[in-house]
Structures are given as structure tokens and as C-alpha cells.
Amino acid sequence: MGFFRTLLIFFIFYCVFKFVLRPFLEAAQKKPAEKPNDQIPSLTDKIVPCPTCGTYNPTKQALFADGNYYCNLACVAGKKQETN
Numbered sequence: 001m002g003f004f005r006t007l008l009i010f011f012i013f014y015c016v017f018k019f020v021l022r023p024f025l026e027a028a029q030k031k032p033a034e035k036p037n038d039q040i041p042s043l044t045d046k047i048v049p050c051p052t053c054g055t056y057n058p059t060k061q062a063l064f065a066d067g068n069y070y071c072n073l074a075c076v077a078g079k080k081q082e083t084n
């Protein structure tokens with residue numbers, strides 16, 4: 001029975017190492033997948049003032065109309081009413 005006992009001990013050790021090392025191996029594999037460069041465009045995004053109310057907004061969220069960036073549709077309509 002000595003051989004089977006040794007085999008069983010090796011199997012238990014294999015299972016323990018598999019469960020213990022799996023989270024570390026998965027964490028190590030996930031790290032290279034992260035792309036820190038994706039955060040740079042949002043940080044370098046232009047912040048422009050709304051011509052109507054003066055609120056500063058990023059160009060991605062602002063509404064582009066008549067050559068200016070507005071914070072919302074109400075400001076676009078308000079600016080048009082002022083000019084007319």
C-alpha cells in the first residue's frame with residue numbers, strides 16, 4: 001500500500017498547489033491585458049466653455065452647433081434666440 005499512499009499524497013499536494021496558485025497565475029495573466037493608454041484620451045479631452053451659460057464641458061459630452069460647443073439643447077436654443 002506504500003505506493004498508493006505516496007501517490008495519494010502527491011495527488012493531494014497537486015490539488016492544493018493548483019487551488020493556491022491558480023488565483024496568482026490568473027492575476028499575473030490579467031496584468032498585461034490592462035491598457036493604461038486608454039485613459040489618456042479622456043484626460044487630454046478638450047474642456048470648452050458653453051457660450052450661453054459659461055459652463056465648462058468636455059467636447060465629448062458637449063453639443064456642437066454653429067461652430068460652438070454647448071452644454072445642452074436648451075443653451076443651443078437660448079443662443080439662437082439671443083442672436084435672432
Ligand SMILES: [Zn+2]
Pocket residue numbers: 050051052053054055070071072075
Ligand atoms: Zn450652457
